Amino acid sequence: MMTIKLQTEKKINSYKTAKKQLDALLENETDTILKMATINAVLKQQLPYIYWVGFYIADIHKQSLSVGPYQGTIACMHITYGKGVCGSVALSQKTKIVKDVTILAEGEDHITCDPNSKSEIVVPVFNKQQQLIAVLDLDSEEFDAFDEIDQKFLEGILSVFQH
Numbered sequence: 641m642m643t644i645k646l647q648t649e650k651k652i653n654s655y656k657t658a659k660k661q662l663d664a665l666l667e668n669e670t671d672t673i674l675k676m677a678t679i680n681a682v683l684k685q686q687l688p689y690i691y692w693v694g695f696y697i698a699d700i701h702k703q704s705l706s707v708g709p710y711q712g713t714i715a716c717m718h719i720t721y722g723k724g725v726c727g728s729v730a731l732s733q734k735t736k737i738v739k740d741v742t743i744l745a746e747g748e749d750h751i752t753c754d755p756n757s758k759s760e761i762v763v764p765v766f767n768k769q770q771q772l773i774a775v776l777d778l779d780s781e782e783f784d785a786f787d788e789i790d791q792k793f794l795e796g797i798l799s800v801f802q803h
């Protein structure tokens with residue numbers, strides 16, 4: 641699987657197309673799993689720089705994340721809050737962009753599910769009550785594949801879990 645980085649303008653256009661598709665597909669949809677599966681499918685199709693996209697479902701009582709709907713190579717199934725990029729976002733509840741995952745401490749600051757991963761973005765997912773229900777993780781085989789454009793559009797797309 642090869643990932644291809646996009647110029648800013650192409651990236652914005654890809655997200656605009658993705659947003660349009662998701663608005664049409666998820667209009668009046670209430671099922672959380674169905675929303676997650678559809679977001680994965682659309683993002684995987686529109687963003688050539690990602691090889692993995694998926695949700696980790698938050699369990700506040702166990703303080704752990706379990707893998708939910710995803711597309712890509714086989715994922716780690718359980719992540720403790722505070723561990724790796726996903727676990728750190730579960731705690732901070734703020735989007736995190738990592739331009740080079742290879743320099744992070746393995747098992748602590750980054751959990752390597754696939755050695756080809758070079759950069760990633762993880763975005764918190766909230767429900768209508770503003771509670772964290774999941775995190776969305778996008779991974780690339782390119783260094784520095786994600787920036788504030790990804791953050792802005794992904795946070796916008798994920799607002800679908802608030803209605």
Ligand code: SME
Binds near residue numbers: 692727749757777779
């Ligand atoms: N990279 C993540 C682990 C999940 S996999 O990439 C699918 C992390 O460190 O949080």
